[in-house]
Amino acid sequence: GAVVSQHPSRVICKxxxxxxxxxxxxxxxxxxxxxxxQFPKQSLMLMATSNEGSKATYEQGVEKDKFLINHASLTLxxxxxxxxxxxxxxxxxxxxxxxxGYGYTFGSGTRLTVx
Amino acid sequence: xxxxxxxxxxxxxxxxxxVTLSCTYDTSESDYYLFWYKQPPSRQMIxxxxxxAYKQQNATENRFSVNFQKAAKSFSLKxxxxxxxxxxxxxxxYRSAGETSGSRLTFGEGTQLTVNP
Numbered sequence: 001g002a003v004v005s006q007h008p009s010r011v012i013c014k015x016x017x018x019x020x021x022x023x024x025x026x027x028x029x030x031x032x033x034x035x036x037x038q039f040p041k042q043s044l045m046l047m048a049t050s051n052e053g054s055k056a057t058y059e060q061g062v063e064k065d066k067f068l069i070n071h072a073s074l075t076l077x078x079x080x081x082x083x084x085x086x087x088x089x090x091x092x093x094x095x096x097x098x099x100x101g102y103g104y105t106f107g108s109g110t111r112l113t114v115x
Numbered sequence: 116x117x118x119x120x121x122x123x124x125x126x127x128x129x130x131x132x133x134v135t136l137s138c139t140y141d142t143s144e145s146d147y148y149l150f151w152y153k154q155p156p157s158r159q160m161i162x163x164x165x166x167x168a169y170k171q172q173n174a175t176e177n178r179f180s181v182n183f184q185k186a187a188k189s190f191s192l193k194x195x196x197x198x199x200x201x202x203x204x205x206x207x208x209y210r211s212a213g214e215t216s217g218s219r220l221t222f223g224e225g226t227q228l229t230v231n232p
Contacts, residue, residue, distance in 0.1 A: 032218075034219060034220070038158075041204075041225075041227070042224075042225070043206060043222045043223065043224050043225050044160075044206070044222050046219060046220075049219060091158060093158075093160065095160070095220075097218075103148070103150050103152075103162045103165050103208075103210070103220075104162075104220060105162075106152075106159065106160035106161075108157075108158075108159050109158050109159070
């Protein structure tokens, strides 16, 4: 079945630094990947849609200069949290799909803690 | 815009019993897909079951089945013979049938299921 690998699973960084999270589709090509943020006991909040070879589409209220997304190949999308602050601490999840109706496969998530 | 509503923030069930989780949605589209995802404490999102709107037959996957009522825009999940491993947050999700960037998943708020031994 479709597998999406997300790394790192946990990261602690200092305030003001940048952190990169990788999302890879291991056994299929993904022209579109999605990045979510999830707070404890809450639903997933879509941050942006990552499109291979073009600019990402950000949801309203998401700072595109803070959350940089790059989708340089059909199997890799990256989310870089720039100039991280403690309020950026959260659980970030990526997902990718193989086509309409198949649903999406999710990465295992990244717990980001900014100190 | 589509919306998905899960009106039960928490549910509990005794092991081996049956439980039904509710989900309603709002859309003006006629062709779409509905999903139930499970998120255990590991926080890994796992697809439980999917339903294609143009199919009248309710989807089933082993102990999991849905009651899809298209006219009522209702999509409930029934878990039979509940097991301790079923304890998780369950999310109902909607996806348009098109392949455009609009084919994002819209999630409900989630239902936390507890399974009591």
